[in-house]
Amino acid sequence: MPDRSDAVALLEEWVENEGLRKHMYSVEAAVRHYARMRGEDEDLWGLAGLLHDLDWEKHPENHPLTAVDHLRGLGYPEEVLQAILAHRSEFTGVKPTSDLDKVLVACDELSGLVFATCLVRPTGVDDLKPKSVTKKLKDKQFAAGVSRDEVQRGVELIGLERAEHIQNVIDGLRGIAGELGIRGEDVSR
Numbered sequence: 001m002p003d004r005s006d007a008v009a010l011l012e013e014w015v016e017n018e019g020l021r022k023h024m025y026s027v028e029a030a031v032r033h034y035a036r037m038r039g040e041d042e043d044l045w046g047l048a049g050l051l052h053d054l055d056w057e058k059h060p061e062n063h064p065l066t067a068v069d070h071l072r073g074l075g076y077p078e079e080v081l082q083a084i085l086a087h088r089s090e091f092t093g094v095k096p097t098s099d100l101d102k103v104l105v106a107c108d109e110l111s112g113l114v115f116a117t118c119l120v121r122p123t124g125v126d127d128l129k130p131k132s133v134t135k136k137l138k139d140k141q142f143a144a145g146v147s148r149d150e151v152q153r154g155v156e157l158i159g160l161e162r163a164e165h166i167q168n169v170i171d172g173l174r175g176i177a178g179e180l181g182i183r184g185e186d187v188s189r
């Protein structure tokens with residue numbers, strides 16, 4: 001099985017946009033956090049988070065089918081490919097069924113909202129609470145690219161209270177806050 005450094009090399013080869021890279025690292029961090037909490041295979045789950053948008057920049061019209069074909073050829077596990085397909089089920093027809101599939105959908109859009117919320121706070125992620133993210137969720141003008149319907153779908157799929165899920169995503173992102181540039185010391189500069 002390809003490891004994380006293989007996946008990172010692939011990400012850097014396929015994705016130039018810094019924002020998209022950070023999105024992929026954010027989703028990886030959130031999905032890994034869930035894997036740790038649930039005693040699942042963190043490295044396996046992490047690959048799905050890290051690579052889910054691999055072809056979004058180069059092949060948006062075929063996302064994520066191009067990426068999945070490529071990853072299959074490289075020997076990535078079926079669970080990872082299935083999760084990547086299921087994060088865009090409206091296009092691929094693959095429904096999220098496994099826990100990993102559901103967690104990936106649930107972390108995808110929400111991690112973008114949490115990230116955007118951190119950037120507009122003087123203290124970044126340092127003392128961020130779910131309540132602040134919920135406020136931004138309800139403000140449709142804020143980070144308008146984040147689909148509120150998808151966030152809601154994710155909450156339903158994962159089967160947790162919304163605030164609890166938001167807290168978990170915050171905790172996941174907090175683990176790589178320095179790399180993402182969302183600590184208080186980063187955003188207040």
Ligand SMILES: [Fe+2]
Pocket residue numbers: 052053056063087088
């Ligand atoms: Fe995607």
Ligand SMILES: [Fe+2]
Pocket residue numbers: 023027052053108109
């Ligand atoms: Fe994504």
